[in-house]
Structures are given as structure tokens and as C-alpha cells.
Amino acid sequence: MKLTDTFKTAIIGLKTNKTRSALTMLGIVIGIAAVITMNSIGAGAQNLILSRVASMGSNNIFIEPGPWSKRMEKGSMMQSMVEEANITSLKREDAIAIANHPLIEMAAPFTMGVGRIVYLDVDKKSSYSGITPDGQKINENNVILGRDINEDEVKSMAKVVVLGFTLKEDLFGEEDPIGKIIRIQKTNFRVIGVMEEQGVQMFQNMDTYAFIPITTTQKLLLGTDHVKWIIAKAWDEDRIDEIVSDLRLLLRERHSIYNPSGDLAKDDFKIMTQKETADILTSVTGVLTMFLSSVAGIALVVGGIGIMNIMLVSVNERTREIGLRKAVGARKKDILNQFLMEAVTLTFLGGVIGILLGLTFSYLGGVILGNMLDLKWSAPLSLDSILLSAGVAIVIGLVFGIYPARKAAELSPIEALRYE
Amino acid sequence: MAKTTEVIEVRDVRKEYRNGAIKTDVLQGISLKVFEGDFLAIMGPSGSGKSTLMHIMGFLDRPTSGSCNFRGKHIDSLSDDELARIRNKKMGFVFQMFNLLARTSVLDNVRLPLFYSGLKGKEELELAKRAIELVGLTDRSHHLPNQLSGGEKQRVAIARAIVNNPEVIFADEPTGNLDSKSGQQIMDVLQKLNNQGHTIVLVTHEKYTAEMAKKMILIKDGKIVYNQKVDHRRFAKDGFEK
Numbered sequence: 001m002k003l004t005d006t007f008k009t010a011i012i013g014l015k016t017n018k019t020r021s022a023l024t025m026l027g028i029v030i031g032i033a034a035v036i037t038m039n040s041i042g043a044g045a046q047n048l049i050l051s052r053v054a055s056m057g058s059n060n061i062f063i064e065p066g067p068w069s070k071r072m073e074k075g076s077m078m079q080s081m082v083e084e085a086n087i088t089s090l091k092r093e094d095a096i097a098i099a100n101h102p103l104i105e106m107a108a109p110f111t112m113g114v115g116r117i118v119y120l121d122v123d124k125k126s127s128y129s130g131i132t133p134d135g136q137k138i139n140e141n142n143v144i145l146g147r148d149i150n151e152d153e154v155k156s157m158a159k160v161v162v163l164g165f166t167l168k169e170d171l172f173g174e175e176d177p178i179g180k181i182i183r184i185q186k187t188n189f190r191v192i193g194v195m196e197e198q199g200v201q202m203f204q205n206m207d208t209y210a211f212i213p214i215t216t217t218q219k220l221l222l223g224t225d226h227v228k229w230i231i232a233k234a235w236d237e238d239r240i241d242e243i244v245s246d247l248r249l250l251l252r253e254r255h256s257i258y259n260p261s262g263d264l265a266k267d268d269f270k271i272m273t274q275k276e277t278a279d280i281l282t283s284v285t286g287v288l289t290m291f292l293s294s295v296a297g298i299a300l301v302v303g304g305i306g307i308m309n310i311m312l313v314s315v316n317e318r319t320r321e322i323g324l325r326k327a328v329g330a331r332k333k334d335i336l337n338q339f340l341m342e343a344v345t346l347t348f349l350g351g352v353i354g355i356l357l358g359l360t361f362s363y364l365g366g367v368i369l370g371n372m373l374d375l376k377w378s379a380p381l382s383l384d385s386i387l388l389s390a391g392v393a394i395v396i397g398l399v400f401g402i403y404p405a406r407k408a409a410e411l412s413p414i415e416a417l418r419y420e
Numbered sequence: 421m422a423k424t425t426e427v428i429e430v431r432d433v434r435k436e437y438r439n440g441a442i443k444t445d446v447l448q449g450i451s452l453k454v455f456e457g458d459f460l461a462i463m464g465p466s467g468s469g470k471s472t473l474m475h476i477m478g479f480l481d482r483p484t485s486g487s488c489n490f491r492g493k494h495i496d497s498l499s500d501d502e503l504a505r506i507r508n509k510k511m512g513f514v515f516q517m518f519n520l521l522a523r524t525s526v527l528d529n530v531r532l533p534l535f536y537s538g539l540k541g542k543e544e545l546e547l548a549k550r551a552i553e554l555v556g557l558t559d560r561s562h563h564l565p566n567q568l569s570g571g572e573k574q575r576v577a578i579a580r581a582i583v584n585n586p587e588v589i590f591a592d593e594p595t596g597n598l599d600s601k602s603g604q605q606i607m608d609v610l611q612k613l614n615n616q617g618h619t620i621v622l623v624t625h626e627k628y629t630a631e632m633a634k635k636m637i638l639i640k641d642g643k644i645v646y647n648q649k650v651d652h653r654r655f656a657k658d659g660f661e662k
């Protein structure tokens with residue numbers, strides 16, 4: 001039997017059993033579309049995070065309290081963030097010492113807190129950040145109204161506040177806030193400025209924050225003398241590695257840590273560059289992508305099992321047909337080829353439809369997520385995921401197509417014809 | 421003498437079915453010959469092994485012992501695929517239950533054997549059309565089996581059996597499920613085909629139908645009890661009455 005005839009027979013077979021064909025194809029379509037969509041969304045999230053990291057500036061160095069743990073490398077960021085909250089090892093004076101390093105342009109400590117903010121009858125629970133003028137510069141934060149916090153206010157623990165853009169809207173609406181007094185956790189603060197709108201960055205919306213001199217937050221709001229993290233900005237990006245080792249030695253000396261072997265787990269701080277941050281985030285999103293992909297992979301396998309199932313059932317349904325075909329001269333190979341061709345055709349059609357649907361869902365998913373998070377979402381379509389899912393679908397089609405086809409082809413014509 | 425050329429030879433064929441411990445001896449030593457141009461009726465009560473014998477003669481099944489030859493080719497020396505090829509080229513089958521492909525047009529049903537014969541599409545179509553014409557169903561070519569009467573279905577089955585211009589046509593109770601009018605038409609077609617030179621093996625349990633053949637054998641308890649020429653042959657075109 002010629003290939004074109006086999007193909008024709010397969011097509012006729014599929015056409016005469018439309019429902020069965022459609023159900024079979026559905027499994028493959030869903031599987032492939034799921035793989036492509038999940039993969040695209042995972043990759044989109046990764047791109048997004050990496051682009052945020054890139055926008056942090058590649059000569060920034062991050063110093064956080066607490067030792068480097070293995071978990072960090074595995075990407076368990078949440079865990080380490082919770083643990084860090086109680087670690088008091090990093091002080092404002094560390095930032096000042098770091099800033100004195102000749103290769104460091106500036107270094108800024110930060111604190112974070114949450115408290116009630118009240119203006120007249122508006123009462124809001126809101127986050128605040130303790131900052132310095134250098135911190136604002138490093139983060140490239142600018143005021144659009146009034147002025148920013150200055151060094152004197154940091155030194156004197158002044159009770160002044162700069163409002164994030166959204167926070168200002170929430171508290172004051174259209175009213176001019178400059179010079180007004182608001183209460184943050186029982187202390188009165190004078191509003192001196194409003195920040196420009198920034199949108200979501202690193203999944204945080206800084207527009208809802210209140211910015212307060214760091215010393216004021218420590219003394220009046222948090223009652224601590226440690227800081228949440230320090231960001232240092234190097235003069236020269238190319239010498240980052242050298243600077244990082246210098247800073248490690250400096251902080252060990254300041255914190256009286258004896259650590260000649262340089263074991264990072266013995267330190268009470270950790271230093272990350274933009275590159276390392278990116279690596280960690282990449283591994284986090286990598287895990288996410290893998291998770292999404294395995295969910296999608298399961299969908300694909302289930303689809304494949306569906307195909308096998310339907311093929312097996314169809315062999316039973318069609319045993320008399322097979323008997324008849326063999327009686328009029330079909331060889332084992334012809335029957336095998338027909339069933340195989342049916343499976344391949346279904347898989348191929350399902351594959352094409354699945355890819356098209358996957359591309360559509362990826363695009364729509366990107367648009368919807370982008371709108372929801374108010375971000376520019378770039379969901380790259382990876383050729384890998386398309387090839388992988390289509391490849392898996394084809395293999396499933398072949399393997400699951402061959403097995404029932406073999407079963408069908410083994411029957412003797414009379415056995416098959418007598419089949420009830 | 422061409423008239424007596426041997427087409428099929430069955431010698432001491434036995435067939436048993438085993439179902440666990442239960443053994444059924446269906447055929448217990450059958451020997452017969454079919455010659456070119458023969459019209460042989462295999463008679464016998466229901467369950468006597470007529471179909472089983474026909475399947476072995478038609479290379480659809482293998483005997484438990486004994487030999488079956490088609491044109492000197494021994495069934496035991498041929499592979500399944502070689503048997504399939506001989507069925508495809510030299511034999512045609514009409515089954516009692518029609519066995520048409522559902523949801524498949526008359527034309528495609530008739531064409532089915534040619535799918536496996538390696539002919540060109542155009543040739544194939546011509547042959548199929550000619551076979552359909554021969555059974556008088558040209559105007560039904562694009563109907564589906566469920567749109568046909570029983571007699572028409574059986575004529576489609578006959579068209580399918582002759583589409584490859586076979587030497588031997590095997591028909592297993594082709595009139596069994598039909599009214600007498602339709603049965604008469606079927607028998608008329610078979611007699612015509614025989615006149616055109618096709619050898620025919622007909623299975624039936626009706627003496628009346630068997631008398632339309634040229635020879636008949638009677639099987640009982642797995643053995644041939646009667647084997648002779650039909651004395652007063654009937655012709656379907658003269659009328660069909662039970």
C-alpha cells in the first residue's frame with residue numbers, strides 16, 4: 001500500500017469518526033498549549049525581574065545583615081527575609097565607614113517599618129522607610145513638590161516626612177500638603193515634600209511609602225539602632241569584586257569577626273552585587289518556571305494517555321473493520337501503518353492547533369498580567385518550549401499510536417470478523 | 421483441457437477449536453477439489469462447519485491438520501502476508517453479515533480491496549465504478565450503508581468481492597438475511613458471474629439455493645456425507661421461491 005493511500009485511509013478513518021478524533025486531539029492541544037503558555041509566563045516573570053535588577057545599576061552593592069546561608073543559593077529568599085528581620089548586626093555607622101572607602105562614591109543605610117498614619121480624619125496603615133539624602137540619590141528618587149530630606153535633618157533626627165505619590169493622594173487628595181502636620185505612630189511630622197510617581201519596582205510600590213530621616217525612624221518609630229540594609233555605590237563597576245572583598249574585611253573588623261578563611265557563613269552580614277542578586281532571582285524564577293512547566297508537562301502526558309485510551313477503544317470498536325480489511329488483502333503492516341498514520345495525523349494537527357493556541361494564550365496572558373500589575377510585560381516565546389512540547393506530543397502520538405495499532409494488526413482476519 | 425483445471429484442493433482437513441479444556445472438532449477430515457468455472461454449494465445444518473471450511477479454502481484461516489492448496493500453492497508454506505496478497509488478487513468474499521464499513525460511501529466500500537492492491541487512483545476508480553455498475557447500484561454510489569436496503573447492501577458486498585476481478589468468489593450465506601426478491605437478485609448476479617468465468621464457492625443451508633449451483637456437498641458432523649452434481653439446476657432469473 002502506497003504512503004498516500006495509507007494517508008488517505010487514515011484521513012477517511014478520522015473523518016468517519018469525528019467525535020473520537022476531536023476528543024483525541026483535544027488532549028494534545030491542551031497539553032501543548034499549556035506548556036507553551038506556562039513557559040512563556042515563567043520566562044516573562046524572569047525577564048521582568050531581571051530587567052528590574054538591571055535597572056538597579058550595576059555598580060550598586062547590597063549589604064544585608066545575617067550570614068550567607070545555603071538556602072540563599074537555593075533561592076529561598078522568603079525564608080532568609082523572615083530571619084533577617086531580627087538580625088541587628090548592621091548599623092548606620094557601618095554605612096558611614098563604607099562610604100569612606102576610596103572606591104565608594106556613597107553608601108546609604110535604610111530602615112523599614114509599618115505604622116498608622118493620620119491626617120485629620122484620614123487614618124491609614126502604611127509603610128515607611130528611613131532614608132538619607134544619599135539613599136535617595138542611589139535609588140534615583142526625586143521630589144516633585146517641596147524638597148527632599150537633607151543631611152541636617154538626618155543629624156538632628158528631625159520630624160519631617162516626604163510622602164510617596166499615592167500616599168499623598170490618599171491623605172490629602174488635591175490639597176497642598178507642604179507644611180501640614182501628620183501623625184505617624186503618635187508622633188507629629190511635618191510634610192516637606194512629595195515624591196514623583198514611580199510605579200511598581202521589584203514588586204514593591206514605593207509610591208505608598210512615607211520617607212523619613214533614618215535616625216528619626218530608629219529613635220522614635222522603631223526603637224532600634226540597626227538598619228535593614230545598606231546600599232553602596234562604587235565609582236568603578238570594573239573593580240566591584242575587589243571592593244566587595246575590601247568591604248568584607250572592613251565589616252569583619254568593625255564587627256570583631258575572626259574569619260581568616262573567609263567562610264561567608266561565619267560573617268554576620270552578606271554582600272551582594274547586582275550580578276549575584278540577578279543570579280539568585282534567576283534561580284528563584286527558574287524554579288517557578290520549572291514548576292509551571294511540570295504542571296504543563298503533566299497536562300501533556302495526560303493528553304497522551306487520553307490518546308492511547310481512545311486508540312485502544314477504537315481498536316475494539318473497529319476490530320470488525322480490521323478483520324474486513326485483512327480479509328480483502330491488508331497485510332499486518334498496512335493495518336499498522338493506517339493506525340499509526342491516524343495517530344500521527346491527530347498528533348500533528350493537535351500540535352499545530354496547540355502551538356497556535358499556546359501563542360495566543362501567551363500573548364493574552366502577557367497583556368492581562370501587564371495590565372493587572374501595571375507593568376510592561378515582555379513574554380518571550382521560546383522556540384525551545386515549542387519544539388519540546390511539539391516533540392513530546394509527536395513522540396506520544398507515535399508511541400501511543402503504535403501500541404494499539406500492533407494489537408489490532410496481530411488479529412487474524414476471522415477472529416477480528418467474528419468479534420462482537 | 422482447460423475446463424478441468426484444478427483451482428482449490430482440500431485434502432483431509434481437520435479443524436478443532438479449543439476453549440480451555442473443551443475441544444470442538446468442527447471439521448474431521450474433509451477432502452474436495454474445486455475446478456475452474458465451478459459453482460460449488462456447501463450445504464449443511466447450522467453449526468456444521470460450513471463457514472469454517474470456506475474460511476480455510478479462502479485462506480482466511482489455517483487448518484489444524486491436512487492441506488489446502490490454491491493453484492498449487494500450499495497454505496502451510498505461505499506467510500500471513502502472502503495469504504493476504506493471494507486473497508487480495510485472486511479471491512473475493514461476500515459475508516452473511518454484509519460487513520460494510522459504516523459511515524463510508526458505497527464507492528469507498530467497493531474500492532477497499534484496491535487500496536491494498538497497489539493500483540493507480542484512476543484505475544482504481546474505474547474498476548470500482550464498473551463493479552458497482554455490474555450489481556446495478558451506480559445511482560447509489562455515494563450513499564452510505566445505512567441508507568441502503570439489505571439487498572442493496574449485499575450487492576455492495578458483491579461489488580466489493582468482484583472489484584479485483586478474482587478467480588474465485590466465496591459467498592457465505594449471501595441470501596440468508598434477505599427477502600426472497602433480494603435473494604433472487606443476489607443469486608442471479610452470482611450465476612452471471614459464474615457464466616463470465618468466475619469460480620464460485622457458495623455456503624448455504626437451503627437446499628433451494630444450493631440447487632442454483634453446479635455441484636453441491638453436504639457436511640454433517642464435520643464430514644462430507646454427500647458430494648455430487650446438481651441434477652436439476654435452477655436459475656435465479658426464472659424466479660425464486662422457497
Ligand SMILES: Nc1ncnc2c1ncn2[C@@H]1O[C@H](COP(=O)(O)OP(=O)(O)O)[C@@H](O)[C@H]1O
Nearest residue numbers: 437444446464465466467468469470471472473
Ligand atoms: N473461534 C471459534 N472458537 C470456538 N468455536 C468455534 C469458533 N469458530 C466456530 N466455532 C464453532 O465451530 C462450529 C462450526 O461453526 P461454523 O463453521 O461457523 O458453522 P456454520 O457456518 O456451518 O454454521 C460451531 O459449533 C461454532 O460454535
Ligand SMILES: [Mg+2]
Nearest residue numbers: 470471472592
Ligand atoms: Mg456460517
